Amino acid sequence: MASKGPDFVTPIRRVLIALLAIVLIALFLFWRIDSPRAERMRTAMIDRAVPSFEWALAxxxxxxxxxxxxxxxxxxxxxxxxxxxxxxxxxxxxxxxxxxxxxxxxxxxxxxVRIDPTLTSVTGVVMVDSGSAFRQSVLLNVGSRDGIIEGWATMDGLGLVGRIAGVGQRTSRVVLLTDPSSRIPVTVQPSGERALLTGDNTALPLLDFIETPDNVRPGDRVVTSGDGGVFPPGLIAGQVVQGSDGRIRLRMAADYGRLEFLRVLRSHPAETVVDVGAIIVSDDRSFIGPQMPTSPVDAAQAAPALSTGTGND
Structure with a gap:
């Protein structure tokens, strides 16, 4: 077993530690001396040592x-x-x-919105969408107490929405144009083609029974025709589009995604003429035509002309 040599590190370490302790104690005592000379010495040491210790202060x-x-x-x-x-x-x-x-x-x-000035309206708030997968309708907060009658047209700020299909005391139900039970006669402008707007539970209802489909093009304006007295004529419904199935459909002008306020149009049925002859009633039931002359001279001058006219006839 190899023997270790003399250990010089430990004594040197002890000596250094002892010297460092003595220096620190002496420095402490020197720093505690209350003397003008010691104060000058301390100041000189600080002025000399501190600038050289900037690296230590970094x-x-x-x-x-x-x-x-x-x-x-x-x-x-x-x-x-x-x-x-x-x-x-x-x-x-x-x-x-x-x-x-x-x-x-x-x-x-x-x-x-511009509509027939003879049509007045009642504005209601859409309370809830009561529609389902097989029925498209909404509820309004106006009813019979507000004078609402079943069958009246409803519009938003852009176009036709539907018709009143049920009236309560304080509420009413609006069947939308997309409902499968909705059938509205319309006119395609500018061609003037008549069609039937049929709801099929989609966002783009069908335009059926067009006499000349070639006259109808995408982008044409569609308004109510007023046929059958269902709706007043001239109400904006939307524009013609061609569906993915190739059929002619309607892109509605009304914003169905944000129905908040609806205008219910008060439309009154037109007066039905029963007796055509009673439209114009004349008090004078004698000969209808130009007045005959009254003086004898005028009668004599007019007689040959009447006789000549009668002979020509």
Whole structure:
């Protein structure tokens, strides 16, 4: 077994530690001496030693800067969180403002829509969509107390929506044009072709029974014809489009995705003429034609002409 040599490291370490302790104690005592001479010596030592120790102060400076940066980051994070909360509140206010703007625009559209001036209307609010997979209808908050009658047409700010199909005291049901039971006579402009708008439970109802389909092109305007007294004539229904199945369909002018306000048109049936002869009643039931002359001279002058006319006939 190899023997270890003399250990010189441990004694030297002990000596260095002892010397360092003595120096520190002496420096401490020297720093505690209250004497003008000692104060001058301390100042001279600080002036000579401190500038040469800038490299030792660099880590302390970096650490202090990091601490300041972290505090600044914490303040920025708090401000960011506050701004996020304020932004969420602003988004809620923005959503409310957008909804109010949409309602305002729809009400303005209802006021600006041009229909027959003889037609008055009652505006109602859509309370609930009571439709189903086999029935397309909505409920309005106006009923018989508001003078609503079954069969009247309803419009939004853009176009025809449907007809009143049930009236209660305070509510009424509107059957939409997309309902399979809906059958509306319409006119395609500018060709003037008559058609029947038939709901088939899709967003694009059919245009059936067109006499000359070649005269109907996509983009043509479709309005109610007034045939059969179902709806007043001239109400905008939409535009002609060609469906994916190749059939002629209608892109409705009404915004069915956002039905909030509906205008119910008061339409009264036209007066039915029973006796055609009673339209014009003349008090004078004598000869109808130009007045005969009254004086004898005029009668003498007019007699040859009458006789000649009779002979020619």
């Amino acid at each position: 880590p302390v400076t970096q650490v202090s800067q990091m601490i300041s940066g972290f505090q600044s980051y914490a303040r920025i994070y708090q401000q960011n969180q506050e701004l996020r909360r304020e932004l969420q509140k602003m988004q809620a206010w923005k959503e409310a403002a957008v909804q109010l703007e949409q309602e305002n625009s729809k009400l303005l559209a209802l006021n600006n």
